[in-house]
Amino acid sequence: MQHSFIYTKKMRTDFELENDVVTLLKHHDLRLTQVRKEVLSVFLKKEQALSQSDIEENVGQIDRITLYRTLRSFEDNGLIHRAIDGTDKLRFALCVDLCDKENHKHNHAHFHCEKCTKTICLNGVEFPKIIHPAGFKVKETYYVMQGVCSKCQ
Numbered sequence: 001m002q003h004s005f006i007y008t009k010k011m012r013t014d015f016e017l018e019n020d021v022v023t024l025l026k027h028h029d030l031r032l033t034q035v036r037k038e039v040l041s042v043f044l045k046k047e048q049a050l051s052q053s054d055i056e057e058n059v060g061q062i063d064r065i066t067l068y069r070t071l072r073s074f075e076d077n078g079l080i081h082r083a084i085d086g087t088d089k090l091r092f093a094l095c096v097d098l099c100d101k102e103n104h105k106h107n108h109a110h111f112h113c114e115k116c117t118k119t120i121c122l123n124g125v126e127f128p129k130i131i132h133p134a135g136f137k138v139k140e141t142y143y144v145m146q147g148v149c150s151k152c153q
């Protein structure tokens with residue numbers, strides 16, 4: 001099922017948002033719960049990487065452990081990924097590539113703006129293949145760019 005178009009939508013009504021959330025959860029084999037619905041809505045509305053506290057600010061009352069578990073289930077099911085950005089905050093961003101259970105497939109850089117402090121995915125900006133020394137097994141590679149984003153120029 002093709003669903004990646006959902007990520008490129010710019011404006012949507014509350015009704016469309018709800019529909020998109022339901023579609024994405026279904027596509028990633030996640031049961032619809034109120035918390036999942038609210039948290040995923042924030043990711044779709046904010047086009048940036050979000051920390052646990054960013055999400056808390058946007059969903060009102062939410063139990064921390066429930067939120068933590070929700071993020072883990074999204075990550076495990078290929079809905080969001082860790083946007084490592086060189087800060088000490090752990091942020092997550094939506095996977096626009098077709099990730100699935102236990103299998104994240106992206107190879108894009110993240111950009112951290114020192115002015116607005118936002119972290120965004122540079123989808124489409126692939127990082128070069130780096131040759132690692134023999135005898136090392138690489139599991140993850142993170143590519144972070146830091147500076148001033150286009151909106152803050």
Ligand SMILES: [Zn+2]
Nearest residue numbers: 081095099104
């Ligand atoms: Zn992913």
Ligand SMILES: [Zn+2]
Nearest residue numbers: 113116149152
């Ligand atoms: Zn900025």
Ligand SMILES: [Zn+2]
Nearest residue numbers: 083093110121
């Ligand atoms: Zn990303």
